[in-house]
Amino acid sequence: MALKAIKAGSRNETGITAALQLLNARFGDRFQTGEAIRAQHAHSTTYIPAQLPDGVVFPDSAQEVEAIVAIASEHGVPLIAFGTGSSLEGHINAPHGGISVDMSRMDKVLEVNASDFDCTVEPGITREALNVYLRDTGLFFPIDPGANASIGGMASTRASGTNAVRYGTMKDNVLAVTAVTAGGRQIRTAHRAKKSSAGYDLTRLFVGAEGTLGILTSVTLKLQGIPEMIAGGVCAFPSVGDACNTVILTIQSGIPVARIELLDALQMKASNAYSGLSFAEAPTLFVEFHGNAESVALQSRQFAEIAAEFGSSPFQWTANTEERNALWKARHDAYWAQKSLAPGLAILSTDVCVPISRLADCVEETHEDIAAHNLIAPIVGHAGDGNFHVGLLFDDKNNADIATAEAFVERLNARALAMDGTCTGEHGIGQGKMPFLQAELGDTLDLMRQIKRALDPGNIFNPGKIFNM
Known part of the structure; x- marks a missing residue:
């Protein structure tokens, strides 16, 4: 993986200089080159080092995007589209320099x-x-x-x-x-x-x-x-395997669950502390059903029966909006809860996805791997589709820690691929997952390169991401 080894690519200094001048003349205050704003547009919420663009432009319309792309195409300058900067795999870095195109003003x-x-x-x-x-x-x-x-x-x-x-x-x-x-x-x-x-x-x-x-x-x-009724609930399990097997049987039984999220014991400890909850520090499922009053009640009973077969605590569910919102706010804050376990450490957030029938195997083997190497790595996942995330905490200033973290991520991806899964269910490839995409698809990447060359012959659109040209 060697994320620290991600290097800046070659730069077209002449083209970048020309493009900066043209964009400044065209956009005035909506084109910025200050270091602080450039750093904001390369910021990553994970371990990948930031690589700053040379400028940031704020278009108001599709016609202005056309003008920006025309300038970049003429001068061979990279363009990196920017949304909110919440991606996790270095998608918004500028390894070859260039222009960040901030789309926040196009929000209609x-x-x-x-x-x-x-x-x-x-x-x-x-x-x-x-x-x-x-x-x-x-x-x-x-x-x-x-x-x-x-x-x-x-x-x-x-x-x-x-x-x-x-x-x-x-x-x-x-x-x-x-x-x-x-x-x-x-x-x-x-x-x-x-x-x-x-x-x-x-x-x-x-x-x-x-x-x-x-x-x-x-x-x-x-x-x-918008559903007539939304109900959510929580239940804890003796083991991660029991929770995963509940998910598998729920999906295979055709129960139309809207959300079914897995949080392991360490994640529950972190979420309880960070979000002010008081749930058991045990593998837990957060579940939600959408429908009318009758269907939601039926689905909740069916799920509770399945969960009980795997030794769950009583399934506590509610249709109260405030209670549900508090539950899902805690789930969405899982990343920050993970960081709070060891505020002085960096976090590497990574994901894999496997066929639902292999979810329990993959999560259990990953738990064993974490324990064997004494890692701090809570697990949280969109268990209903076989996708889970690991938030690995480590000292990013310690070379041994870095090597241990990268070796763990390599094993995690190899494990998912061996189960006919994927190296990413939703994070995307960006820079961080490039080696694993090669392992996943092999020579198929050549077809992707052909498509890229056909549609972007100058390689100006977000170069250095997904695969090397």
């Missing part, structure tokens, strides 16, 4: 088609702001990665989160995008129809491309009706 809802259950938004709007806007329509956008991420960033990393077990991931919920491609040309990948057999699926090509093929200027999303 362009269209809501309530009768068709869809909307079109600019990429800079955050998921929370979108749902506030939609509230009076009786609709909501269900994808919830935890952070208040931008819709453009969520599409670019193919995000998912706590609701994915019921509502899918971004790849399932994006109907179309518009994107500015090399040379400054804007394209639209599809229309609003719920299905199409019209040519290549370009929408899904851009969803998950991590900004390496172009810059998104709008995203058309599927929406869902």
